[in-house]
Amino acid sequence: MKIAFPHMGNAYIPLRGLVEHMGVEAVVPERPNRFTLEKGARYAPEFVCLPFKITLGDCMNALEKGADTMAMVCGMWACRFGYYASVQHMILRDMGYEFDSLLIGREDLRSVLDKVRGAVDRGVFRKLAGAAAMFRAKATAVEELEALARRIRPREEATGSTDAIMGSYLEKLDQADSMRRVWQLRKEQREAITSLPLRESNGLLRVRIVGELYVLLEPSLNFDLVKRLGTQFGVEAQPVLSTYRWLLSPLWLDPLLHISSSRARRMSRTYLPYVLGGEEHMTITGTLDSHTDGFDGVIHAYPLTCMPENICRTILPSISTAHDIPLLNLCFDEHTSTVGTVTRLEAFIDMLRSRREHNGCRESRPRQEGKPLRDEKDPACQPKRSLSELRRL
Numbered sequence: 001m002k003i004a005f006p007h008m009g010n011a012y013i014p015l016r017g018l019v020e021h022m023g024v025e026a027v028v029p030e031r032p033n034r035f036t037l038e039k040g041a042r043y044a045p046e047f048v049c050l051p052f053k054i055t056l057g058d059c060m061n062a063l064e065k066g067a068d069t070m071a072m073v074c075g076m077w078a079c080r081f082g083y084y085a086s087v088q089h090m091i092l093r094d095m096g097y098e099f100d101s102l103l104i105g106r107e108d109l110r111s112v113l114d115k116v117r118g119a120v121d122r123g124v125f126r127k128l129a130g131a132a133a134m135f136r137a138k139a140t141a142v143e144e145l146e147a148l149a150r151r152i153r154p155r156e157e158a159t160g161s162t163d164a165i166m167g168s169y170l171e172k173l174d175q176a177d178s179m180r181r182v183w184q185l186r187k188e189q190r191e192a193i194t195s196l197p198l199r200e201s202n203g204l205l206r207v208r209i210v211g212e213l214y215v216l217l218e219p220s221l222n223f224d225l226v227k228r229l230g231t232q233f234g235v236e237a238q239p240v241l242s243t244y245r246w247l248l249s250p251l252w253l254d255p256l257l258h259i260s261s262s263r264a265r266r267m268s269r270t271y272l273p274y275v276l277g278g279e280e281h282m283t284i285t286g287t288l289d290s291h292t293d294g295f296d297g298v299i300h301a302y303p304l305t306c307m308p309e310n311i312c313r314t315i316l317p318s319i320s321t322a323h324d325i326p327l328l329n330l331c332f333d334e335h336t337s338t339v340g341t342v343t344r345l346e347a348f349i350d351m352l353r354s355r356r357e358h359n360g361c362r363e364s365r366p367r368q369e370g371k372p373l374r375d376e377k378d379p380a381c382q383p384k385r386s387l388s389e390l391r392r393l
């Protein structure tokens with residue numbers, strides 16, 4: 001058995017660890033890029049959402065690299081994710097590819113285990129326990145590395161130094177074959193990143209990114225949004241979702257994820273009393289919380305025909321006005337260009353900078369009826385420059 005699974009950010013590292021620890025060969029194709037998207041878009045239905053197209057191209061790459069089993073997690077039926085695996089595998093078979101399907105979450109668990117048992121020989125349950133531990137250890141290490149990089153990148157003195165460290169440790173984590181090695185790498189990566197020389201970061205802008213999971217986590221689709229904001233614009237960008245959350249939530253390996261998810265569902269109920277099948281509760285709650293969490297603005301990133309996020313798109317402007325938090329909507333499809341996205345980001349960041357300068361301090365409370373936005377008596381809130389001075393700049 002040679003198992004392949006579609007890419008999503010750095011999820012391939014814990015997933016490869018899981019599969020290989022079971023004694024099965026994992027086929028990991030090259031990281032998706034614009035060609036992968038074009039390839040998938042050629043065979044996918046025109047109005048299907050963007051992640052479907054790029055993951056279809058990714059599956060084609062994996063099958064061309066020798067995979068004979070395609071594994072895919074299946075969502076609930078509410079949004080298109082529930083149909084991804086079945087429709088993609090049908091398209092791939094129509095194209096002439098021959099392979100077995102492992103539809104996790106759709107097929108009976110016993111039939112999935114039976115298929116894996118055939119490839120693993122003996123001791124499938126013992127191996128499964130070790131593989132789950134390795135999966136969790138690698139997912140935690142990747143999460144820690146990504147979180148550190150997001151904080152350090154906009155503050156680093158030598159541009160690109162964080163990403164150089166990150167690239168080398170991701171590679172080492174992918175190759176690590178024991179828990180001891182993963183723990184050792186975690187310690188080393190923490191020391192390497194935190195010892196980087198930093199520059200003065202007073203007044204650093206912080207932006208929260210909300211939206212559809214795949215667009216948020218896959219750099220080839222969002223034009224490396226988090227990294228670009230950090231290195232090119234010197235802005236700390238924090239997505240509400242992470243690979244770790246996506247991987248560990250369905251397996252109940254981290255109860256904290258469920259606590260935060262239930263809170264998000266509860267808080268978003270006023271705006272959206274239904275479950276739409278995506279990450280809509282995280283989008284709404286992430287925007288609601290962003291002001292009190294000290295963010296200067298929110299970026300909403302979503303694919304063109306995404307049903308849950310297009311519904312959120314109509315809700316977020318009212319939250320943005322009520323909580324006085326600037327909002328930028330970035331809609332992605334296969335025709336979206338880097339230049340268009342960067343121009344919009346540039347304008348948004350400029351606006352956040354002048355707003356910060358004008359306000360003199362970050363407002364950290366929601367706007368209240370009849371109350372001015374700035375407390376004129378609070379010396380911390382006095383503008384550093386007058387409006388006319390700013391206009392002259």
Ligand code: SF4
Nearest residue numbers: 049079081278306307
């Ligand atoms: S959340 Fe949106 S983009 Fe993702 S599968 Fe569902 S409809 Fe498609």
